[in-house]
Amino acid sequence: MEYTLLAPGPTPLPPSVSEILARPMIHHRTETFSKAFYSCIEKLKKVYRTETSDVLMVTASGSGGMEAAVVNLLSPGDKALVCVTGVFGDRFVKLLRAYGLDPIVISTELGRALDPDKLKNQLLMFPDVKAVFLQHTDTSTGIVNDVKTIANVIRDNSDALIVIDAISGLAAEELQTDAWDLDVVVAGSQKGLMAPPGLAFFCISPNAWKAVDEARLPRFYFDWKALRFAAEKGQTPYTPAVNVVFAQEEALRLITAEGIENVWKRTSELASFARAEVKKRGWNLFAKDPANILTGIVMPEGTDSQAVVSAILAEDNISIAGGQASLAGKIVRLAHMGYIQKADVERGFSALEKRISITTT
Numbered sequence: 001m002e003y004t005l006l007a008p009g010p011t012p013l014p015p016s017v018s019e020i021l022a023r024p025m026i027h028h029r030t031e032t033f034s035k036a037f038y039s040c041i042e043k044l045k046k047v048y049r050t051e052t053s054d055v056l057m058v059t060a061s062g063s064g065g066m067e068a069a070v071v072n073l074l075s076p077g078d079k080a081l082v083c084v085t086g087v088f089g090d091r092f093v094k095l096l097r098a099y100g101l102d103p104i105v106i107s108t109e110l111g112r113a114l115d116p117d118k119l120k121n122q123l124l125m126f127p128d129v130k131a132v133f134l135q136h137t138d139t140s141t142g143i144v145n146d147v148k149t150i151a152n153v154i155r156d157n158s159d160a161l162i163v164i165d166a167i168s169g170l171a172a173e174e175l176q177t178d179a180w181d182l183d184v185v186v187a188g189s190q191k192g193l194m195a196p197p198g199l200a201f202f203c204i205s206p207n208a209w210k211a212v213d214e215a216r217l218p219r220f221y222f223d224w225k226a227l228r229f230a231a232e233k234g235q236t237p238y239t240p241a242v243n244v245v246f247a248q249e250e251a252l253r254l255i256t257a258e259g260i261e262n263v264w265k266r267t268s269e270l271a272s273f274a275r276a277e278v279k280k281r282g283w284n285l286f287a288k289d290p291a292n293i294l295t296g297i298v299m300p301e302g303t304d305s306q307a308v309v310s311a312i313l314a315e316d317n318i319s320i321a322g323g324q325a326s327l328a329g330k331i332v333r334l335a336h337m338g339y340i341q342k343a344d345v346e347r348g349f350s351a352l353e354k355r356i357s358i359t360t361t
Helices: 015-021 031-048 062-073 087-098 116-125 147-157 206-214 224-231 242-258 260-280 305-316 342-355
Strands: 054-059 079-084 104-107 129-135 161-165 184-188 199-204 294-298 331-335
Touching: 015 242, 031 054, 031 184, 031 199, 031 242, 054 062, 054 224, 062 087, 062 129, 062 161, 062 184, 062 199, 062 206, 079 087, 079 116, 087 129, 104 116, 116 129, 116 147, 129 147, 147 161, 161 206, 199 206, 199 224, 199 242, 242 260, 260 294, 260 342, 305 331, 305 342, 331 342
Parallel strands: 079 104, 079 129, 129 161, 161 184
Antiparallel strands: 054 199, 184 199, 294 331
């Protein structure tokens, strides 16, 4: 039975990306690798929509990328503000606390995007905040934040750095690094960028580099200065995930050939289709401010989402995600970003329909 991957990451790979992963390994201190490295960086700039910021990569998960943003921008005693719209905002809180910082936390009702006015009030209350951390999209709740508006609120009321986790949102939802004046945007290879897990990316503004020069939190592997020094030679300071870099180059070739605006449009159309399928069946969407990356569906009373997810995987060979943290057992999450096709989404809904016989009201 054909396997269908509809989880929020990793996501399916285009055939040409899978083919590259099967090629023989090469040494990374070669011109061949450097060419692929430079190609990735230049194509990522187009996806990030930047001409003024630097783009770096490191072999790490998305969480490693989030940690790198913390340690490269802050010093002991700095005030940071974290906007929590789900599990991954909570992850920024945990990272900051792991380095001895005590973040100011703004939490939203799960399924809701950040209220810009709530953020404005906190910025006025804490004028010495050094950085604001937030998600572009949050896969745990399926919401999208209005990053453009939020960035304007920060710029109008604070000198804080704007740090965006776009690990799931980049190359799926609209994001304009330069036009929205974002300082740092973190991304990962395994979601909308259609490559295997293993690479984290950073888009770093000139303003953010000033903070990097001043930051005093400990760092070694994730040191952006070391990454930048090596990148100028088409290299990484330490052994990279070589074949993942080549795979990412191919995935970025496909994305830039399609055009990032067309990718946003395609993902939006697939999200609209998924939401219509939910409503057609009488089910309830979880997110009140839904992202285009995935659709969260509320389980009827008495239905355990994890049991549904497990049955679909065992019997239909389809991977759909359940809820996380306080949403465990309560929702299922069906992704439609990256290389996921409409036929894949239709298979997912057919499998869900067989197991959700009681509709919500």
